[in-house]
Amino acid sequence: MAQEFVVGVDIGGQTSKIGVVDKHGEILAQSVIRSDTYGTDAKAYIAALAEAVSLCIKQAGKKPGDIRGVGVGAPNGNYYTGQVAFAPNLAWAAKTSVPLKDLLSEALGGLPVTVTNDANAAALGEMTYGAAKGMTNFIMITLGTGVGSGIVIDGKVLYGHDGFAGELGHVTVVRNNGRMCGCGRSGCLEAYCSAMGIARTAREWLAASDEPSLLRELENITSKDIYDAAKKGDAFALRVFDYTGTLLGRSFADFIAFSAPEAIVLFGGLARAKEFLYEPMQKAMNDSVLNIWKNKVKIIFSSLKENDAAILGASALAW
């Protein structure tokens, strides 16, 4: 019988989500385990994960023989090596390389396992089930705590020479006196246009002026606070979004010069602020891009439910 189902596993810093998925992107069963209670013991984590995967397959009313494979999206997951290496948010992989693909496959009695990073998984999910269905050339940008990217060329995720292609959160957008980034360098897109980045912009600007804003009352400003303030018409918050969207749009112009995509697809917590980001982003992109692409490249937003997207993306790897 045809193997008509796949398993998607989304490994995050705190939890790992597991889902059994059919060809239409329907999640038949799902479950969650902790990622952060195994210390540095990668084997213990992987044993728990394999058990949860097996249970989830059972829960969906399926047998391992019905499953074509398991796709795993993980921070720093490498498609070529199948390893998760030096991922700061995963204690069991923070200081070492864990051969996740091999260990998990072994623990699952030989089921094929494929690994990639979370942004690549998101791109695959969008192409298989979401807003990029039918597209063969697009760039997925994930605007979350950080900025990630998954680049699709001729229908395939771009992995590059070493499996690490698509680190667009770390192109330099501010060359002189740029903000320090978590990667140790300065001026990265991520330092400005992630959820953390936009909050830094607001805090810096508040400290540098006396402009009134609803945000002044708050102790620790988050991207959600800026969104809420903008919703209420706060001019300061709106300018923060304007600046963030402009930096994104300019970067998109450079990305387009590289791979000439049909669309830029946005996903992640910060992408929910599309009503405030879309216009400055699109304007800056079209102002900055080479003439041949002016008003030709679409900016679209993920159409997957945010809770399902990570599982769907990872599962898409396994087809």
Added chain:
Amino acid sequence: MAQEFVVGVDIGGQTSKIGVVDKHGEILAQSVIRSDTYGTDAKAYIAALAEAVSLCIKQAGKKPGDIRGVGVGAPNGNYYTGQVAFAPNLAWAAKTSVPLKDLLSEALGGLPVTVTNDANAAALGEMTYGAAKGMTNFIMITLGTGVGSGIVIDGKVLYGHDGFAGELGHVTVVRNNGRMCGCGRSGCLEAYCSAMGIARTAREWLAASDEPSLLRELENITSKDIYDAAKKGDAFALRVFDYTGTLLGRSFADFIAFSAPEAIVLFGGLARAKEFLYEPMQKAMNDSVLNIWKNKVKIIFSSLKENDAAILGASALAW
């Protein structure tokens, strides 16, 4: 009998070079026609080109039946459409789209013709016969009058959604008050790091200071003059190269974050100044790139003879 030969055609603003090439990159026969004596009459140009191609095949001692195909590298040549469109340096294609692939194939009795732009052809040439032999992921940067690029992913040239991918000469390297570029925008890599760009740097810097330099005696400084001055140890000229190399290296760091290539391959007139460009370029690249790629991506220079490279590149398209 196997078709063991191809024809390469390199269309430039003034001349078009034609060569019959074997599998090892040996040019068996070659010829040249003018590109600029046909005014806006594309058909007349193509008729002359077809005649020259046929003659060149005969000159090589071959018959049309021995030829697998004709590869054409042309400014603004589009691989998907087979057209040359709005190429400012070609009078017969400056204000219109010329279906070069179809017209030339027809004029050659149905020989398959493939068209791409000159930088993509250069990348193919380098991969098939030159410094990138055996590489499947690299970025070719051509440093000529302008800055062009050909991006190779998994052994194939990246064309993107519309066939125009790889315009890396037009990423923005100077964001505020950047120099005007020929493309109508400002701050492009090409405005700083082409042969024209480096001459502009020298002229601007000379105008802005009293620093002594051999270049002060010259009326119209070219990139070659700067090279000659640097050769003589002129400190000013050396600093101009240092700046140019630094801008290139920083841009390379962003390109690497996109496609994770094994190498950046340089070609073109300005690349001949490698003794002055290599060090600042490599330093800036490794200073600017994400840690995972530090000291891992090679910068190499074309190994093809400059006179042959354009024909070889175009011919590689036809295999």
